[in-house]
Amino acid sequence: SRVLTVGAAQLGPIALNESRKVVVERLVSLLEQAARHGCDLVVYPELALTTFFPRWYFEDQAQVDAFFERQMPGPDTQPLFDTARKLGVGFCLGYAELTQEDGRARHFNTSILVDQAGEIVGKYRKVHLPGHAEHEPWRAFQHLEKRYFETGNLGFPVFRAFGGVIGIAICNDRRWSETYRVMGLQGVEMVLIGYNTPVHNPPAPEHDNLSNFHNELVMQAGAYQNGTWVVGVAKAGHEEGVDQIGNSIIVAPSGEIVGACSTLGDELAIARCDLDLTQSYKNTVFNFAMHREPHAYGLIVER
Numbered sequence: 001s002r003v004l005t006v007g008a009a010q011l012g013p014i015a016l017n018e019s020r021k022v023v024v025e026r027l028v029s030l031l032e033q034a035a036r037h038g039c040d041l042v043v044y045p046e047l048a049l050t051t052f053f054p055r056w057y058f059e060d061q062a063q064v065d066a067f068f069e070r071q072m073p074g075p076d077t078q079p080l081f082d083t084a085r086k087l088g089v090g091f092c093l094g095y096a097e098l099t100q101e102d103g104r105a106r107h108f109n110t111s112i113l114v115d116q117a118g119e120i121v122g123k124y125r126k127v128h129l130p131g132h133a134e135h136e137p138w139r140a141f142q143h144l145e146k147r148y149f150e151t152g153n154l155g156f157p158v159f160r161a162f163g164g165v166i167g168i169a170i171c172n173d174r175r176w177s178e179t180y181r182v183m184g185l186q187g188v189e190m191v192l193i194g195y196n197t198p199v200h201n202p203p204a205p206e207h208d209n210l211s212n213f214h215n216e217l218v219m220q221a222g223a224y225q226n227g228t229w230v231v232g233v234a235k236a237g238h239e240e241g242v243d244q245i246g247n248s249i250i251v252a253p254s255g256e257i258v259g260a261c262s263t264l265g266d267e268l269a270i271a272r273c274d275l276d277l278t279q280s281y282k283n284t285v286f287n288f289a290m291h292r293e294p295h296a297y298g299l300i301v302e303r
C-alpha cells in the first residue's frame with residue numbers, strides 16, 4: 001500500500017480588506033495542525049490568498065491586478081513555503097497569477113503543487129472559466145472570471161509526487177467529466193480541487209438547493225469513473241455578502257466520501273488515502289486499454 005495522509009484545509013470567508021499576511025497566518029495554522037495529525041499533503045481552496053474578487057465589477061484594471069501575485073513564493077507567501085519545508089508537509093495552493101509571457105501581461109486562475117521540501121513541483125491554470133465577461137447589473141452579484149482571467153494554457157497535466165500521480169483542477173473544472181478523463185488517461189491517482197462556489201447561481205436559482213448535492217455528485221463520479229482519489233476543498237461561508245458552500249470532501253476511487261468538513265469556517269478534514277486502491281478500478285471496470293472505444297467518441301473533441 002502507498003498511504004498518503006491528506007488534509008483538506010477548508011477556509012472560511014476572506015474579507016476584501018484582509019491582508020495577505022493575515023491570510024497566510026491562517027494557512028500556516030492549518031498546515032501546523034495537519035503536521036500534528038501526520039499529514040503528508042494539505043489542499044487549500046481556489047484563490048486562497050484573497051476574497052473571491054470576481055463577484056465584483058471593477059472599472060480600474062489596477063484594482064483587479066491588486067488581487068494577483070506577481071511572484072510565487074513572494075514575500076507574503078514565503079512563510080508558508082518555509083513552514084512546509086520545516087514540517088515536511090506539502091501543499092496545493094490556489095491563487096491569482098499575474099505573469100509576463102510572450103511579451104504581455106497574462107492573468108490566470110492558478111494552482112500549484114508544493115512538495116515536502118517546499119519546492120513547486122506542479123502548476124495548473126484553470127481551463128473552465130464560469131460566469132461572464134461583461135458587467136451584468138441584473139445579478140445579485142457578479143461572476144466575472146471570464147473578464148479577469150485567461151483560459152488556462154497548460155492543459156490538464158499530472159505530476160509524479162508524493163509517491164504517486166497527482167493531478168490538479170480548479171472549481172468549475174470539477175463539473176466537466178473531460179477534466180477527470182484527460183488526467184485519468186495519464187494515470188492520475190489523486191486530483192486536488194479547490195473551489196469558491198456561491199450557493200446562489202443567478203442564471204439558475206432553481207439549482208440553489210442542490211448546490212451541495214451537485215458538488216458531491218461531480219467529484220464522486222469523477223473519482224469512480226477514473227479510478228482516482230479526489231480532494232475537494234472550499235472557501236466557505238458568508239464572504240462579503242455572498243454565501244459560499246463548504247462541503248469539502250475527500251473521495252475514494254470507489255466514489256465513497258471518506259472525509260468531510262462539517263463547518264463553514266477554517267477546518268481541516270483528514271483521511272489516510274491508499275493510492276493502491278486505485279488499481280482495483282483502473283485494472284478492471286475502468287481498464288481504458290481493454291474497454292474504451294475512442295473511435296466512437298469523436299464528437300467530444302470536435303468544435
Ligand code: ING
Nearest residue numbers: 130171172175195196197198201
Ligand atoms: N465557481 C462556481 C463553480 O463552478 C458555479 C461557479 C456555481 C457554477 C454554481 C455553477 C453553479 O463551482 C467557480 N469559481 O467556478
